[in-house]
Amino acid sequence: MSVLATRAEPLPADxxxxxIMTSPHDxxxxxxxxxxxxxxxxxxxxxxxxxxxxAYPIQAVRYCLEAAGTGLTGVHQIAMPWDVAAYSGGRxxxxxxxxxxxxxxxxxxxxxxxxxxxxxxxxxxPARLAPARxxxxxxxxxxxxxxxxxxxxxxxxxxxYESPFDHCVxxxxxxxxxxxxxxxxxxxxxxxxxxxxICMPHSLGxxxxxxxxxxxxxxxxxxxxxxxx
Amino acid sequence: xxxASHGRPxxxxxxxxxxxxxxxxxxxxxxxxxxxxxxxxxxxxxxxxHLPELxxxxxxxxxxxxxxxxxxxxxxLSARLSALPAA
Numbered sequence: 001m002s003v004l005a006t007r008a009e010p011l012p013a014d015x016x017x018x019x020i021m022t023s024p025h026d027x028x029x030x031x032x033x034x035x036x037x038x039x040x041x042x043x044x045x046x047x048x049x050x051x052x053x054x055a056y057p058i059q060a061v062r063y064c065l066e067a068a069g070t071g072l073t074g075v076h077q078i079a080m081p082w083d084v085a086a087y088s089g090g091r092x093x094x095x096x097x098x099x100x101x102x103x104x105x106x107x108x109x110x111x112x113x114x115x116x117x118x119x120x121x122x123x124x125x126p127a128r129l130a131p132a133r134x135x136x137x138x139x140x141x142x143x144x145x146x147x148x149x150x151x152x153x154x155x156x157x158x159x160x161y162e163s164p165f166d167h168c169v170x171x172x173x174x175x176x177x178x179x180x181x182x183x184x185x186x187x188x189x190x191x192x193x194x195x196x197x198i199c200m201p202h203s204l205g206x207x208x209x210x211x212x213x214x215x216x217x218x219x220x221x222x223x224x225x226x227x228x229x
Numbered sequence: 230x231x232x233a234s235h236g237r238p239x240x241x242x243x244x245x246x247x248x249x250x251x252x253x254x255x256x257x258x259x260x261x262x263x264x265x266x267x268x269x270x271x272x273x274x275x276x277x278x279h280l281p282e283l284x285x286x287x288x289x290x291x292x293x294x295x296x297x298x299x300x301x302x303x304x305x306l307s308a309r310l311s312a313l314p315a316a
Contacts, residue, residue: 103267201262204313207249210265210276211310215232215303216289219275226307227231 004150004180004194015076016068018144020061022080025220027057031064031075039067051221058137065138072140077147081155083178084148095179099200151177153192160187169195175205175220236308245283246309 011017016038019030030040043052046059065071086092149157152172159170170185170192182198208227209219217225252258268277272288281287289303 103262198258201266202258202260203265204250204258204260206265206275207260208310208313210273210280211306213273213275214280214284214288215306225231226303227233227311 004152004178004183004197009147011077016070016074017077017079018061018064018072018075019079019081020057022056022082025051025053027052027055027060029057029060029064031068033068039064053220062138072138072144073142075144077145078143080146080148081151081177082148083150084146086150086178092178096200152180152183152197156183156185156192160185160192163187173204175209176200176203181205231311232303232307233311234308236304236306238312239305239309242305242309246313248283249280250313 013034015033017032019032021028026042026044028040028042031038041057041060041063043055043057043060044050046063047055049055065075068074083092152174155172155174155177156170159172160168163170165187166189168187170187172183172185174181179199180197181200181203182196183194184196186193186195208223212222212226213219215222215226217223249261249264250258251261263277264280264283265276268279270276271278272281284306286302
């Protein structure tokens with residue numbers, strides 16, 4: 001049985017929702033009300049460093065809040081494209097521990113796996129999910145509730161609901177997101193149903209990144225140079 | 230236009246990729262994790278030393294000059310990579 005999050009709870013529309021993308025690459029923020037995006041910003045536009053690898057999108061968050069004329073306390077919820085509950089509850093870490101148990105993994109590789117392969121699996125990750133740095137740097141007194149329906153669901157939602165089709169299939173082939181790297185979804189009207197799933201370590205995206213680096217380009221950047229037929 | 234468009238199908242690369250990308254039917258696939266996850270990562274955090282061993286050449290260094298065989302290696306490999314997951 002899948003542990004993948006397959007739906008997001010309906011929310012009151014007339015509130016402010018702040019989206020924060022923390023990731024090894026391309027951190028960003030957006031703010032939404034009544035289904036309308038009020039502001040969107042990538043951190044790299046402020047840092048002037050392409051992809052802003054490893055950065056927290058603090059300047060993007062600040063820009064979005066200012067554009068909406070509010071502070072962090074005016075936000076109803078913060079949304080993140082990760083399965084927040086699974087990270088905070090240790091389920092993600094347990095998954096990768098179990099994955100490592102399935103193979104003959106030496107200690108050095110195990111350390112690499114935890115520290116690098118799934119960099120957001122380190123014990124500090126829950127703190128990274130919670131925008132503690134934003135709280136201090138924005139001089140906020142409290143953090144709004146943080147929700148995250150899961151990475152594959154987020155990709156599928158965007159693909160399916162930005163399409164003009166009420167009935168369609170969405171294919172997500174990612175490097176990795178939470179525990180998954182491939183999913184197939186069916187959109188039927190307002191419902192998004194998970195049809196198929198592929199879990200780590202069987203990631204086409206990671207293999208693509210591996211060969212991209214093997215060919216002398218940086219991963220999460222140079223893929224577009226090797227691709228395109 | 231990316232490098233892949235300059236490459237040509239290469240049965241030898243098909244054979245090598247089939248050792249990484251394991252597939253018993255047209256839908257399901259698995260990756261042998263030794264090439265990405267499990268093993269020494271001398272050159273990159275993205276692949277183990279098993280990958281250059283499989284491909285028979287050391288990794289291309291970033292900003293390698295063209296004309297030394299680098300591009301003639303990059304093109305077919307890029308083309309094969311962009312043909313994933315078809316074998």
